[in-house]
Amino acid sequence: MDDFLAQMPALIGVxxxxxxxxxxxxxxxxxxxxxERFYDACLRYSRALRRYSxxxxxxxADRRPGATTTRVDPAEGLAxxxxxxxxxxxxEAWEELCLLADxxxxxxxxxxxxxxxxxxxxxxxxxxAEFDHSGWLEQALVLRRARDDFCAAARSRMGVRGLTTSxxxxxxxxxxxxxxx
Numbered sequence: 001m002d003d004f005l006a007q008m009p010a011l012i013g014v015x016x017x018x019x020x021x022x023x024x025x026x027x028x029x030x031x032x033x034x035x036e037r038f039y040d041a042c043l044r045y046s047r048a049l050r051r052y053s054x055x056x057x058x059x060x061a062d063r064r065p066g067a068t069t070t071r072v073d074p075a076e077g078l079a080x081x082x083x084x085x086x087x088x089x090x091x092e093a094w095e096e097l098c099l100l101a102d103x104x105x106x107x108x109x110x111x112x113x114x115x116x117x118x119x120x121x122x123x124x125x126x127x128x129a130e131f132d133h134s135g136w137l138e139q140a141l142v143l144r145r146a147r148d149d150f151c152a153a154a155r156s157r158m159g160v161r162g163l164t165t166s167x168x169x170x171x172x173x174x175x176x177x178x179x180x181x
């Protein structure tokens with residue numbers, strides 16, 4: 001019995017060590033899982049909106065002098081915009097983001113989606129109507145800044161230090177890269 005009592009502190013120490021290790025591992029794994037799910041949701045949302053906005057830019061490319069965007073036939077592009085698959089991809093990414101993201105990231109994502117929808121109005125203009133190129137550039141800048149805000153909010157949520165430059169094509173001074181707009 002004396003041997004057992006003498007070994008009791010060591011047994012208690014080992015037991016506490018195992019319990020502590022298990023608890024730490026569970027907490028760390030859960031945090032990693034949430035971080036990875038959040039990262040994936042942000043990536044899916046950003047990519048879905050990028051495909052959407054690139055389609056819009058392609059539809060309007062013929063009406064924008066110097067545009068380097070891959071041109072898309074307007075009739076085919078508008079049909080693709082009306083396609084439920086593209087909208088479903090954006091909506092599913094949005095819903096997943098809303099479940100996993102913090103308030104600031106969701107607000108930034110909402111501003112990015114609204115800016116992309118505003119660009120769509122340019123694609124839906126009557127082909128005979130005059131195209132407002134400066135209006136397009138302004139709205140493209142709004143979208144790029146909204147994307148930067150979304151990326152900054154997501155990076156902040158993940159504890160990643162922010163970039164010192166824009167993650168999009170907006171220069172530090174806020175001007176556009178006119179060759180890409």
